[in-house]
Amino acid sequence: MESLxxxxxxxxLDLSLYLxxxxxxxxxNDNPFICLHQGNLTAFCxxxxxxxxxxxxxxxxxxxxxxxxxxxxxxxxxxxxxxCASIFASQTNGxxxxxxxxxxxxxxxxxxxxxxEQQRRYQLANQYAGQxxxxxxxxxINYGESHLVTKEIRRFYRLWHEHKVKRxxxxx
Numbered sequence: 288m289e290s291l292x293x294x295x296x297x298x299x300l301d302l303s304l305y306l307x308x309x310x311x312x313x314x315x316n317d318n319p320f321i322c323l324h325q326g327n328l329t330a331f332c333x334x335x336x337x338x339x340x341x342x343x344x345x346x347x348x349x350x351x352x353x354x355x356x357x358x359x360x361x362x363x364x365x366x367x368x369x370x371c372a373s374i375f376a377s378q379t380n381g382x383x384x385x386x387x388x389x390x391x392x393x394x395x396x397x398x399x400x401x402x403x404e405q406q407r408r409y410q411l412a413n414q415y416a417g418q419x420x421x422x423x424x425x426x427x428i429n430y431g432e433s434h435l436v437t438k439e440i441r442r443f444y445r446l447w448h449e450h451k452v453k454r455x456x457x458x459x
Contacts, residue, residue, distance in 0.1 A: 289337035293344065300348055304341045306334055323374045328390065332367045339363035346444075357408050358448035364416030367391055368423070369440055376433075388424050392417030419443070419455045 288310070294301040310330045319331040343362050347354040368391055375383055384390070397409050423439065426432040443451060 289333050291337060291340045291344070300344070302341060302344065304337050306337055310334060319374060323371065323378060325390070328371070332371070332391070335367050335370050336363040339366040352447070355448055357412060358451070360408060360412035361415055361448070361451060362444070364392075364412050365419060365440070365443065368416065368420040372424070372427070383424065383428060385428070388417060388421045392420065415452060415455050419458065422458045 288305075288307040290305045292301075292303040292305065310333050313327060313330040314334060317327040317330075319327045323331060340359050340363055343359060344354060368388070371391065372383055372387060375387065392413055395413055397406050401409070423436050427436055443454065446454060
């Protein structure tokens with residue numbers, strides 16, 4: 288479990304990221320930076336999601352931009368793909384698993400404790416990020432465009448939420 292706690296104050300934002308001890312212990316015992324695999328993928332993605340929320344919120348605040356919960360979730364999903372792809376590539380001499388997007392975006396289930404609105408937000412984030420990351424994955428595997436993909440993800444990160452969605456919708 289991960290949670291980002293946010294409190295707006297007169298001086299700015301107070302932030303705190305919580306990762307449960309089980310996740311932290313799993314990552315310590317089965318370090319994904321040594322070998323990322325299906326056994327530690329979930330814990331790794333959970334940690335990445337929390338860190339992504341934390342960093343993106345700070346980046347947005349520094350740039351005096353508001354950020355929606357959907358935007359946080361969308362960016363976290365994209366960040367999970369990018370970090371997993373990067374780690375897999377570094378551990379396999381540049382080879383990415385063909386099924387990486389399926390591992391990260393297909394067959395995802397959500398907690399039954401979520402409200403309908405929360406479930407819809409997570410589903411939308413997963414759907415948009417899956418579409419975007421499938422495109423990135425295709426470009427890297429089929430055309431070796433990792434340098435162009437790096438430029439793309441940097442541009443994407445800086446886009447406002449509605450522009451991210453438009454960019455994804457415009458992709459082939």
